[in-house]
Amino acid sequence: MNANDADAPLIERVRQGDMRAFEMLVVKYQRRIERLIGRMVRDVDLVPDIAQETFVRAYRAIGQFRGESAFYTWLYRIAVNTAKKALVDLKRDPVVTESALASRDDDEETSRVENELSDGETPEAVLASKEIAAAVNSAIEGLSEDLRQAITLREIEGLSYEEIAEMMNCPIGTVRSRIFRAREAIALRLRPLLDTREGERW
Amino acid sequence: MSNVQSSGTAAAEQLSALVDGELAGDEVARACAAWRGDAALRGTWHAYHLIGDVLRSDDLASAPSRDERFLRQLRGRLAQEPTVLAPRAAAVVPAVRLRRRWRAGAAVAAGFVLVAGVLVVTQAPAPEPASRSMAQAPSPVVPVAATTAGPAADTGDAMLVTDGKILRDARLDRYLAAHQRFAGASALGVPSSFLRSATATPPQR
Numbered sequence: 001m002n003a004n005d006a007d008a009p010l011i012e013r014v015r016q017g018d019m020r021a022f023e024m025l026v027v028k029y030q031r032r033i034e035r036l037i038g039r040m041v042r043d044v045d046l047v048p049d050i051a052q053e054t055f056v057r058a059y060r061a062i063g064q065f066r067g068e069s070a071f072y073t074w075l076y077r078i079a080v081n082t083a084k085k086a087l088v089d090l091k092r093d094p095v096v097t098e099s100a101l102a103s104r105d106d107d108e109e110t111s112r113v114e115n116e117l118s119d120g121e122t123p124e125a126v127l128a129s130k131e132i133a134a135a136v137n138s139a140i141e142g143l144s145e146d147l148r149q150a151i152t153l154r155e156i157e158g159l160s161y162e163e164i165a166e167m168m169n170c171p172i173g174t175v176r177s178r179i180f181r182a183r184e185a186i187a188l189r190l191r192p193l194l195d196t197r198e199g200e201r202w
Numbered sequence: 203m204s205n206v207q208s209s210g211t212a213a214a215e216q217l218s219a220l221v222d223g224e225l226a227g228d229e230v231a232r233a234c235a236a237w238r239g240d241a242a243l244r245g246t247w248h249a250y251h252l253i254g255d256v257l258r259s260d261d262l263a264s265a266p267s268r269d270e271r272f273l274r275q276l277r278g279r280l281a282q283e284p285t286v287l288a289p290r291a292a293a294v295v296p297a298v299r300l301r302r303r304w305r306a307g308a309a310v311a312a313g314f315v316l317v318a319g320v321l322v323v324t325q326a327p328a329p330e331p332a333s334r335s336m337a338q339a340p341s342p343v344v345p346v347a348a349t350t351a352g353p354a355a356d357t358g359d360a361m362l363v364t365d366g367k368i369l370r371d372a373r374l375d376r377y378l379a380a381h382q383r384f385a386g387a388s389a390l391g392v393p394s395s396f397l398r399s400a401t402a403t404p405p406q407r
Contacts, residue, residue: 006223009230019280020238023273027244028221028251030272031262052276059280128265136256136263154222155254161224180218187249194249194266202244202270 007071014062022062026055029072033079040083050086054079132193139189143182150175151182214246221250 007028013021034051041047058078065074140148146168153164161179165172187194216233219225225233237243248269255262 006221009220009223009225010234013230013234018234021234022280023277024234024237024247026273026276027248027269030269031252031255031264034264034272035262048272048275051272052279055276056279056283059283125265125268129261129263132252132265133256133260133263136253137260140257152257155257161222176219176224177215179222180215183218183221183250183253184214186253187246190249190253194245194252202241202248202273 008067011062011065011067011071019059022059025071029075030055032072033075036076036079037083040080041087046086046090050083051079053086054082057082128193132190135189135193136186139186142189143185147178147182147185150178151186154179210242213240213243217243217247218250221247221254 007025010021010025014025030051033054034047037050037054038044038047041050054075058075061078065071140151143151149168150164153159153167154161159167161172161175164175164179168175213233213236216225216229217237220230220233237247248266252262252264252266252269255264
């Protein structure tokens with residue numbers, strides 16, 4: 001098993017009609033998708049809208065996802081196409097596009113307000129991102145060698161538990177527990193930064 | 203946050219394994235259910251993925267309130283989507299697509315037959331085209347050039363009428379032929395993905 005298969009269980013859940021399992025995939029890929037779109041589209045205010053559209057399209061099309069490529073590769077293509085289309089529409093009619101990209105539902109006013117609150121590139125958001133990166137990196141430094149090695153092999157090298165078990169010469173169950181403990185230790189350092197403004201609304 | 207009970211820890215460890223795709227069958231279902239029912243676990247799920255992203259690249263660090271708002275907005279949009287998915291629906295898709303592709307192919311073939319047919323008809327001498335078109339139409343065919351009332355009479359275009367039904371109209375054929383040619387020409391310049399959808403739609407509906 002490799003990183004490409006890591007999504008398979010969740011995709012299977014979505015196929016069976018578990019819509020919330022799709023949200024779990026959204027939480028996983030949202031940052032990467034937004035970064036990708038941000039590289040294609042100059043206007044930072046459009047990035048979240050295009051990312052939303054990307055996930056809506058992916059949700060509609062997930063029945064056609066065959067698992068021949070990694071889920072992220074598939075999602076990546078949808079994001080690129082969605083961004084390209086947005087750019088073309090924008091060239092044709094800048095005004096229409098912006099409202100078309102905003103959510104189509106009735107409470108457009110609410111979503112407008114939320115868009116205005118969007119803190120994509122505000123100094124506060126940039127600072128928050130930097131704090132999070134610093135906290136993660138310093139937490140990693142503080143881990144024991146075993147935990148650091150386990151989570152690094154998993155998250156950076158993309159190895160499976162089985163492969164890590166072989167490399168670290170320990171049972172798979174130990175790998176699983178080391179990676180979990182590493183994550184918990186880092187998360188503990190992050191928690192003061194992670195509490196969302198509205199409280200825990202996840 | 204501070205409420206790390208043993209059950210919460212076990213659920214979090216399952217979630218951690220699910221992050222890595224190392225959870226099987228019914229354990230996945232249980233972890234998903236736990237995620238749905240527990241806001242703290244949803245926060246944990248986000249934290250684990252954020253950690254992974256930051257380990258791979260610092261510029262993926264993101265303000266959590268931003269991520270949370272993104273999901274909340276998306277949830278609103280997804281709620282308006284019809285439920286697309288049932289296990290059976292996924293299996294039906296390829297069959298439908300295949301049929302569509304077959305129909306598109308058949309339609310293109312039919313177009314060529316039309317073009318070939320009109321060439322035969324129009325090139326035939328006006329009084330005696332029957333002998334040639336017999337090959338195509340087994341039922342008795344009466345060629346009518348100008349006697350039938352209809353638009354063909356004005357222009358003198360060849361038409362083929364069987365039992366009062368028009369089988370062949372040269373102008374229609376030319377129209378079809380022109381469009382066939384058009385589709386062919388654009389095929390050379392346009393990425394194939396666009397072309398495929400263009401040829402597949404017209405015969406379908």
